[in-house]
Amino acid sequence: MRILYHLPMSPYARKVRLALAEKRIPFDLRVERVWERRHEFLEINPAGTVPVLQEDNGLIVADSYAICEYLDEAYPDTPLLGRTLADRAEVRRLVGWFDGKFAAEVTRNLLYEKYQKRHLNRGNPEASAIRAGYQNLRPHLDYLGWLAETRVWLAGPSISLADFCAAAHLSALDFIGDVDWSISEPAKEWYARVKSRPCFRPLLADRETGVTPPAHYADLDF
Amino acid sequence: MRILYHLPMSPYARKVRLALAEKRIPFDLRVERVWERRHEFLEINPAGTVPVLQEDNGLIVADSYAICEYLDEAYPDTPLLGRTLADRAEVRRLVGWFDGKFAAEVTRNLLYEKYQKRHLNRGNPEASAIRAGYQNLRPHLDYLGWLAETRVWLAGPSISLADFCAAAHLSALDFIGDVDWSISEPAKEWYARVKSRPCFRPLLADRETGVTPPAHYADLDF
Structure with missing residues (x-):
């Protein structure tokens, strides 16, 4: 297998x-x-x-x-990168955004400082990094919400790797209780839609020793 | 245009x-x-x-x-990502390596601290970051040299985006005089081969205000 x-x-x-x-x-x-x-x-x-x-x-x-x-x-069935050159450029731009910019500005400051450092005994979290992570989350959620409001899915009419990439980062942060979903209603609504897909179920069932996710983590109607 | x-x-x-x-x-x-x-x-x-x-x-x-x-x-003529699925996986793994790992461990510590910070008046370079950058460069050049010794080009028999990606990072560092090529003879020999390609010429002609590259920067027989 x-x-x-x-x-x-x-x-x-x-x-x-x-x-x-x-x-x-x-x-x-x-x-x-x-x-x-x-x-x-x-x-x-x-x-x-x-x-x-x-x-x-x-x-x-x-x-x-x-x-x-x-x-x-x-496995070209269910393509996740888009069909036309323009679609594919947009999906990949957003994957680059979340895996690059969002990761550096948000994920790293919160997940690494608050979770990994403690988990791996790598010293104390830096308060300034955590503060920066929370501050940076706001414009990112606003941008995500704007995309979700002006399109069906983040990169266009079809769900794509852009949605799964963004949801991957946000779900890890959500697990440690670090996403204030009240920042953007459209972002929250988009996340609820991604989260309710069958592919998401195994992630919602993840449990890490020593961390209890917030009640809404696995709740599809959070 | x-x-x-x-x-x-x-x-x-x-x-x-x-x-x-x-x-x-x-x-x-x-x-x-x-x-x-x-x-x-x-x-x-x-x-x-x-x-x-x-x-x-x-x-x-x-x-x-x-x-x-x-x-x-x-523009599928002159493919740069490889032909078979396995070739393409290897090219992209190495692109991910240099744009991700090498960038975080070396480029960022040297180019950002020594060059960008000064250029953009963003405070003084951190000595610890620069030290880490030099230390990390060594195993990366060793790995690159090992790849170059066991293959014709970094990802296999044909030149690929992996070579251009690695050369892009190293050429920027070489411009500010930060690559000690004596660390790895095979890495140096590989870089001389990439550098001598016609596509590389415009990069070697780059001149930045306030920075004079070392004499070997544009020398094809460095």
Whole structure:
């Protein structure tokens, strides 16, 4: 069986899990404690990061960008990157936005400081980073809400990797209770729509030792 | 004429310039001082980053990942992402490596601290970041050298976006004199090969006000 090496709280692994599930590609999840730098894992991905996809034919695809592009090429049913050149440019721009800009300005400041540092005993969270993360979340949710109001889905009329990428980051932050959904009603409404898709269910069932998600985390009508 | 909004020292813009030139796609360069947050520019790319490609037909492609994938789809001659699924996974893994891991561990610590901060009057460089950047450069050059020794080009038998991506980061660092090429002879030999390609010439002719690149920067037999 196809294996996805992951960590439950990794937004990049969450994005791939959503893409796989939306495409109805079956896979087994395997947790990889990347900080242990397991020799066999470094052999399949020298970067030492998750997600890594291992296909039944032995093909290894490392890096969430490489995996998502691979999935749309290898399993073209249910395309997630858009159909026309312009559609695809827009989906990828937004994937770049959430995996790059949002990750640097929000995810890293909150998830890394508040969750990973404590989890991995890497020192105390920096208050200034956490403050910046909360401050930056606001314009990002506003932008997301604006996109959701002017389009059916974030990149256009069809659901795409842009939605799953944004939802992957937000769901990890939501798990640790860090998303103030009152900032943007359209963003909240969009998230409720993504969250209610069947592909999202396994993420809502995730439970991490030592962290209890807020009551609304798995609630479809939050 | 097609326009590429860029900054001469942006590794992401350099990667796109190399890809365009390798594919012999003509384009005009336009410097975008992103820190000025020009209104018309934010309208075409709300992220406020370079590179942004503007096609003659009006199509805007923002984000270097989106641009490079777009170029290989819109101009499939001289493919830069590889041919088979496995080739493409490997090219993209390495693009993810250099634009993600290398950028975070090396480029950011050196280019941002030493060059951008001074250029943009954003405070003094942090000595600890610069030290980390130099320390991290060593294993990265070793890895690059190992790839270059075991393959013809970084991702396999053909030159690919992986080579241009790695060379884009290293050329920006080389411009500010931050690459100790004595660390890895095979990495240096690989860089000399990339650098001698016609697509590289415009980058070697770049001159930034206030920065004089080291003598070997534009020397093909450095």
